[in-house]
Amino acid sequence: MLKNNQGVITTYSPDSGGTIVSIIATLQPLILLFVSSLILMMGHGLSGILLPVRLATDNISLPVSGFILSMYSFGFLLGANIAKRILNQIGQVRTFAMCGSLTATAILLMGLRDDIFIWASMRGLMGFCIACACVTLDSWFGSVSNEQNRGRILGINQLVILTALTLGQFALLIAPPSGSTLFVLCGILFSLSITPLVFVSHYEPSIEQTPLLPLRQLFALSPQGVVTGFLCGMLYSAMVNLLPLYAGSEHITGLRLSLFMGAAMVGGIVLQLPIGYLSDRFERKKVILGCCLLLSLTTLALPATVAAGLFDAALLCSAITMGIIACLYPLSISEAFDQARQEQLVPVLAGLLSVYATGAMIAPYSATVVMQHQGEVAVFGFMLAVELLLIAFTLYRMKVAAPITVEAQETFVMHNPNTIHEELDPRTAYRETSEDFEQAMNELERLAAEHPNNAIAFIRAMSAARPDWAATLTEKAAQFPEVDTVLLFRALTMLNSELAVDIANRLAQGTPEQVEALVTWLLDKEPENALTLLANIAFVAQAQQASVVDTLAQTNPEQIQAFSQEYVDAMAENVASLRAPDREKINIEHCVTGLLDSVTAAAPEQLKQVEAIVDEHMSELEEEKEPPEHPPNTDESLQK
Known part of the structure; x- marks a missing residue:
């Protein structure tokens, strides 16, 4: 018998392959982590719709708004690259507490001051903290999961995150964005996200620094994966950050705005299943090409339905457009994994995240420069140009590169571009990090030094x-x-x-x-x-x-x-x-x-x-x- 993370004695049955009999002891840390993830992402979802609407309400110029919104991706990219160093220095609990408190501080300062420099700085700080919080949760989930269930835990957490982001859109109805109430609510949510983790064991698993794969080598390994990930970052960031600005120009406000953006988030959940099904049964590049062709049609249809006053059709177009864009990121990962060796999977995943974040950092400012001259509807022209570029590149790769057989392809795994999941992806090599295992390894070393037969x-x-x-x-x-x-x-x-x-x-x-x-x-x-x-x-x-x-x-x-x-x-x-x-x-x-x-x-x-x-x-x-x-x-x- 072994003692689990909560100090509860649990029994392992050899006949059942090590299944833990104590279900409560297994689920308790997972439930608390899911609750914390839900609260954190609800605050993130609310801030994601609140800030663009507030910028439009304050009549901030489009390029300046785009620059401020782009700073989130800059901070996210920085945080994703150094989060594990912070974890190794101060541990999980302190890291997550730091992220929750700093994110709350950032959003509250944005509600108190209208200074452009403060908004840009705080937006970057929010991206940094969200990235560090995601890495912390990822390592925490890894320490309480095993090789058999980590894929399911990843899937459940993805659903929790997307649900939280959707719910966050509707919190906009609580108070007008011109006031400070919603900023305070965001701060409360970010602060509350720390509370559930207080009741999780303070055990700190060992954190391994992710090896880096230079961009040149990553591109040589999978040109299609790199380009798809980069352009997906541009599309996703443009859609999330600039769609509220377009909606405001079309007088879509209040509940209708929440429905409009909420439909987009729901699409990001629902379409992962059918597109993942197709990805595992057809050649990957063909699936990417088909998604891009359909995406270009819905990108054209979305502003057309809004202009025609067909709000229900606009909701459907919004859901399909965002759903396909959200699927391009996991498709890019699967495409790159098709080419990578087992020991390269984690570096490839980290590299693609950086590529995606770079695209997400470029898009809002670039698109708002176009919108400044052509109007808010030009965001769809910007997106269509990116989609056509991806279509052309995919056709080129299909011509010059031999297809991989479906049997040799990696399976599709749901990945949300808002988060980081290296250790939970079931395709990467599993590394046991539970407290029991660490104790067993330490005891083995001690006994081997004392007497080999005892070991x-x-x-x-x-x-x-x-x-x-x-x-x-x-x-x-x-x-x-x-x-x-x-x-x-x-x-x-x-x-x-x-x-x-x-x-x-x-x-x-x-x-x-x-x-x-x-x-x-x-x-x-x-x-x-x-x-x-x-x-x-x-x-x-x-x-x-x-x-x-x-x-x-x-x-x-x-x-x-x-x-x-x-x-x-x-x-x-x-x-x-x-x-x-x-x-x-x-x-x-x-x-x-x-x-x-x-x-x-x-x-x-x-x-x-x-x-x-x-x-x-x-x-x-x-x-x-x-x-x-x-x-x-x-x-x-x-x-x-």
Whole structure:
């Protein structure tokens, strides 16, 4: 039994894969985090519609209004890039408290003073704080989720955020935007968002700094993803910030304005499902192209329906337009993920967020310069020009780049451009950060230093309670040369025999002496599935390949062919289990040549039979390894 984040004892059942029996202990932190996210984003949604309306009410010139509104994205970009450094220095609780209080201060100062410099500065501060708050919530959600449910938690939080943003639009009805009441209400919401987190455990998980992927390399990896993300930032920012200005020029105020903007936010929720469905079943660029073609039509239809007095039709056009724009960002992520290796996914996600924020920073000012000369309706002309540019670029990429098969594409995952979700995206590598796990790892280090056998006993006990931790704890234990890998392997496989291959693969990453000891034991004792385990170890630790074949030639030469078959099967299984871009890392020819060389040296009389086994599977392996769209990237920084 282990103690959870709230100090409540919970029991883990090995038969259920480590499912926590205490449902309340599991849901309590999640509910509090969702409530905090809801309140924070309600304040954000209200401020998002309040500020453009107030700028129009005060007759601030359009370019100045655009500059002020653009400062949010500048602050958001800055916050997204340094938030994890702040988290590492002062922790989650202090970071979120700082963000809530500073955001409340910023909006209250904007309500008290009409100074343009103060408004621009405070708008930038709000963007900075919202970004830091999102990173904090993301790390918090990660620490109370697991590999199986983090995708669902991400989806639920996205719905919570979009719902909160929608509700925030209707708070505009409480008081006129010309007064200070709504600014005070925003400040209250931002301040209240801190309260639920007071009741969440103050456990601080370790925060890893996201590695940076230079823009040049990101663009080389996925031109379509970068351009789509950048232009999506321009479209989303123009729609959110400038649609209220257009609505005001058409005398859409009060409840009708809230409905108008609320419909846009609802579209951002509803259309994620059908577009995500299409994205997973058709070639990605075709889906992006189809979305852009439909978007260009609704961009033209929206001002036409408003001018014709068809308000219901205008609401529908607003929902579809914003819904498609909101989907372009996750589509750009999925498009880039199609090309990226597993270790690149988080840097790609961080890079695309910066690209998106840059586009969002440029759009409001650029569009308002056009609107200054052509009128508020010119915002749709600006958006149409951006959409046509994206259509042209997508057609170009479809012509010059070979399509990726649907089977090789990454799945679509809902992402809201208002937030940051690196750790919760189920496509990225999972890193356990719960308090229980951190305590287990610390205890393992202490016991390994005290006495290696105590560490093995601890891992066995922990694996009985949490089988999903067994492989990770084994890999950690293999880092200590004193740990007896044979004893560790036997202890864990007696308890969880189905994990034998995974555990052997993790131990194969230990020191050469440890791996050699395990190989010797498997060859000597010949436990169940010994050849399968040896084949996997030989594939993971290529240095052991010749040793295994040589020993088999001396003791059981009749098993060399069976071992070769297992080796080829292990290679095929490993290749098939990888994402398409990750298969480029495996040098199949090197692996096969090493096997044939080992057989030639140890048992040349069996070379022809082994060659036949290899030849039978080589074409199949090469097809599996076929790169998705481009040849392997040889840039050293991308190989790290």
